[in-house]
Amino acid sequence: MTLKKSTSLALVALAVSFCIGCSSKEDREKYDYYYGSGSKSREEAALVTLQNERRNQPEPVRAPATTSPAASGTETGKTGDSTSAAGSSGSATGAAAAGTASAGAAPAANAAPKRKPIPADVSALLNKHACLACHQAYDKVIGPAYAEVAKRKYTADQIVELVHAPKPEHWPGYPPMAPFPQVPKAEIVVIANWINSL
Known part of the structure; x- marks a missing residue:
């Protein structure tokens, strides 16, 4: 008698678990899309898209490290020898270089936080x-x-x-x-x- 009751209870439990497991086709498709085989394809597509975005982004412009033009100009002006004229032309060249360096640094600062x-x-x-x-x-x-x-x-x-x-x-x-x-x-x-x- 106990065997018949336990067998019937087991069959009922099996039927209930089967009914619960077999939800609607739409639910199974959603589950598969988000967590099953569909999730793998979406992850792969997302990684490919991310790699393409990274390839298409321009390289950030890096300003070369330069010495301060003001410091180099004041040092040559303080020496007081015949190279002061060369020092002033050198500081003009340094100012031009600083202008290009700061122009290059401005887009780099704006390009990426x-x-x-x-x-x-x-x-x-x-x-x-x-x-x-x-x-x-x-x-x-x-x-x-x-x-x-x-x-x-x-x-x-x-x-x-x-x-x-x-x-x-x-x-x-x-x-x-x-x-x-x-x-x-x-x-x-x-x-x-x-x-x-x-």
């Missing part, structure tokens, strides 16, 4: 929780760059909520982030404060 290094404690937390697999400080990978997140002006508490229960509608065009409820709030706050400092 200064990138701050990731502090060691934040880097340790990002590695511990595998955040860097999808996010980088300044570059788009799978998810948005942390600098882009900083532009949204989320509070630390909002970032904690978004890590524990992501809202894909906040970031259309990106694959939805998986929830990370296991990450302690205190550690997310450390990461969130760094994000907001970018």
